[in-house]
Amino acid sequence: MENSRTGQGGKAGYHHGDLRNALIGAGLELATDGGPGKVVLREVARRAGVSATAAYRHFAGQGELLHAVKMEAQQMLADAMERVAAGLPGDGDPGVAAERRLVGIGRGYVGFALEHPGLFRTAFHHATAGEEEDAGWGGVTSVAGNPEFRSYNMLSAALDELLAAGRMPAANRPGAEAAAWSTAHGVAMLILDGPMARLSQRDRDGVIERSIDTIVAGLLVPREHPAGA
Amino acid sequence: MENSRTGQGGKAGYHHGDLRNALIGAGLELATDGGPGKVVLREVARRAGVSATAAYRHFAGQGELLHAVKMEAQQMLADAMERVAAGLPGDGDPGVAAERRLVGIGRGYVGFALEHPGLFRTAFHHATAGEEEDAGWGGVTSVAGNPEFRSYNMLSAALDELLAAGRMPAANRPGAEAAAWSTAHGVAMLILDGPMARLSQRDRDGVIERSIDTIVAGLLVPREHPAGA
DNA sequence: AGGTCAGTGTTGACGTCGTTAACATTCCAT
DNA sequence: ATGGAATGTTAACGACGTCAACACTGACCT
Numbered sequence: 001m002e003n004s005r006t007g008q009g010g011k012a013g014y015h016h017g018d019l020r021n022a023l024i025g026a027g028l029e030l031a032t033d034g035g036p037g038k039v040v041l042r043e044v045a046r047r048a049g050v051s052a053t054a055a056y057r058h059f060a061g062q063g064e065l066l067h068a069v070k071m072e073a074q075q076m077l078a079d080a081m082e083r084v085a086a087g088l089p090g091d092g093d094p095g096v097a098a099e100r101r102l103v104g105i106g107r108g109y110v111g112f113a114l115e116h117p118g119l120f121r122t123a124f125h126h127a128t129a130g131e132e133e134d135a136g137w138g139g140v141t142s143v144a145g146n147p148e149f150r151s152y153n154m155l156s157a158a159l160d161e162l163l164a165a166g167r168m169p170a171a172n173r174p175g176a177e178a179a180a181w182s183t184a185h186g187v188a189m190l191i192l193d194g195p196m197a198r199l200s201q202r203d204r205d206g207v208i209e210r211s212i213d214t215i216v217a218g219l220l221v222p223r224e225h226p227a228g229a
Numbered sequence: 230m231e232n233s234r235t236g237q238g239g240k241a242g243y244h245h246g247d248l249r250n251a252l253i254g255a256g257l258e259l260a261t262d263g264g265p266g267k268v269v270l271r272e273v274a275r276r277a278g279v280s281a282t283a284a285y286r287h288f289a290g291q292g293e294l295l296h297a298v299k300m301e302a303q304q305m306l307a308d309a310m311e312r313v314a315a316g317l318p319g320d321g322d323p324g325v326a327a328e329r330r331l332v333g334i335g336r337g338y339v340g341f342a343l344e345h346p347g348l349f350r351t352a353f354h355h356a357t358a359g360e361e362e363d364a365g366w367g368g369v370t371s372v373a374g375n376p377e378f379r380s381y382n383m384l385s386a387a388l389d390e391l392l393a394a395g396r397m398p399a400a401n402r403p404g405a406e407a408a409a410w411s412t413a414h415g416v417a418m419l420i421l422d423g424p425m426a427r428l429s430q431r432d433r434d435g436v437i438e439r440s441i442d443t444i445v446a447g448l449l450v451p452r453e454h455p456a457g458a
Numbered sequence: 459a460g461g462t463c464a465g466t467g468t469t470g471a472c473g474t475c476g477t478t479a480a481c482a483t484t485c486c487a488t
Numbered sequence: 489a490t491g492g493a494a495t496g497t498t499a500a501c502g503a504c505g506t507c508a509a510c511a512c513t514g515a516c517c518t
C-alpha cells in the first residue's frame with residue numbers, strides 16, 4: 001500500500017498534514033467493528049483529533065466520507081482474495097489448478113466476509129437516497145476492463161483458464177462470473193445477516209463448501225442452454 | 230393476514246385504537262422507498278398522526294420498531310415467492326415440475342428484490358450494535374421445523390420432490406437449500422447494491438437466469454463428495 | 459523581507475433524531 | 489362511580505449532520 005493512512009504522518013500543528021487519509025483510517029476502524037452505520041462523521045473527526053467541520057475541507061459530507069471508506073473496504077476484500085489465490089499450489093494439470101483457484105477465490109471471499117463483517121457490509125453498503133450518488137462499482141462490462149476491479153478480474157481469469165483447459169464447456173462461459181460471484185456473495189450475506197446467522201462454526205463451513213462445490217459443478221457440467229442467452 | 234394494518238381501524242380520539250399496526254404500516258411505507266435507513270421513529274409517528282413518544286408504548290425503541298417492519302418485509306418476500314410458485318403449471322412429470330418450481334421460487338425471490346429493493350434490504354437489514362438483538366431468523370435447523378419460515382420450507386419441499394423424483398442424487402441433498410438460497414440471494418444483492426448495479430434490464434435478466442440455471446445444474450449433476458460432509 | 463491569499467482548521471449555531479421524565483386522558487373492572 | 493392500567497402528550501437532553509463566520513499557516517510574488 002502506498003498511502004500512509006496508519007502513520008501519524010503530519011506534525012501536530014494547526015494543520016494536520018494528512019487529514020483526509022487520517023479520516024478514512026478512522027472511518028475504517030469504525031466500519032470494522034460496527035459496519036457502515038457506525039461511520040459517524042463527528043466520531044471520525046474526534047478520532048483524528050480534529051473538529052467535526054474540518055472533515056468538510058476534504059469531503060462534501062459524511063456520505064462522501066463513507067463512500068471513501070467503502071471503496072477502501074472493497075480494496076481490502078480484493079486483497080484478501082488475492083492473498084488466498086496466491087498461496088495455492090500450482091498443480092501440474094492446469095485444469096485442476098484453475099478449479100482449485102476458483103474454489104480458493106470463493107473461500108477467500110467468504111472468509112473475508114466472516115472475518116471482517118463490518119468491512120464486508122461497508123463494502124456493499126447501499127447509500128440511502130440523498131447520501132451519495134453511488135458510483136461505487138461500474139457495470140460488469142466496464143468492470144471487466146477496469147484494472148481497479150481486481151476481484152472481478154481474478155474471477156474472470158480463473159474462469160478463462162478453466163475454459164482453456166477444457167474443463168468447462170464453452171457454452172457455460174458467458175455469465176459465469178455472475179453465477180460464481182452470486183453464490184459466494186449469497187452465502188456470506190446469509191451467514192452474516194440472514195437465516196444462517198446462528199449456525200455453528202462447523203455447519204457454517206459445511207454450508208460454504210457445499211455451496212461453492214455446487215456452483216462449480218454447475219459451471220463445469222455440460223447442459224442445454226435456452227436460445228438467446 | 231389477520232391484522233388491519235391498512236384500515237384506519239380506530240376512532241379518531243385520544244386513543245388511536247390500532248397504533249402498533251399503524252406504526253408498522255407507516256414504517257413499511259418508508260422502508261419501501263428508502264430502505265431500512267429511512268425508517269425513522271419520529272417520521273413514522275408523524276405519519277400515524279401521533280406524537281413521537283407514543284411509539285414507546287408499543288416498541289422499546291426505534292430498533293424494535295424497525296425489527297417489526299423487518300419481520301413484515303420477510304413475510305412479504307415469502308408471499309411473493311409463494312405466489313410465483315403457485316402459478317406454475319403442474320407438469321405430468323413430477324421431476325420436471327419440481328425443477329420448474331425450484332426455478333420459479335428463485336425467480337420469485339430475485340423478482341421481489343428488484344421490484345421492492347427497499348423492502349428486500351429491510352428484510353435483511355443487520356441491526357447495528359445496540360439497536361436490537363436480532364432474533365430475526367432462527368438457525369437453519371430451527372427454521373426447518375418452524376412453520377413461520379415459509380420461504381425456507383417452500384425451498385426445502387421443492388428439493389425434496391426433486392430427490393423423490395430421482396432427478397437429484399441423494400448425496401447432493403444435504404445443504405442444497407443453502408446453496409440454492411445463496412445463489413438467489415447473491416444475484417439479488419449484487420444487482421441491487423453491487424457490481425451489477427448498472428446492468429441493462431436485458432443483461433440483468435440474463436444474469437439472473439444464468440445464475441439460477443447454473444446452481445440448479447450443480448444440484449442435479451452427480452459428483453464426488455468429500456468425506457465428512 | 460513583507461504582503462497577500464488560497465488552503466485548512468475552529469467556534470457557534472440550527473434543525474433533526476432517539477430517548478427519558480413527568481404529566482394527561484381514556485378505558486375497563488370492580 | 490371510581491380507581492388503576494393502558495395509552496398518549498409536552499418538555500427537555502445529548503448526539504448527529506451541516507452551515508456560516510472567523511482564524512491560523514504557509515507558499516508565492518514582488
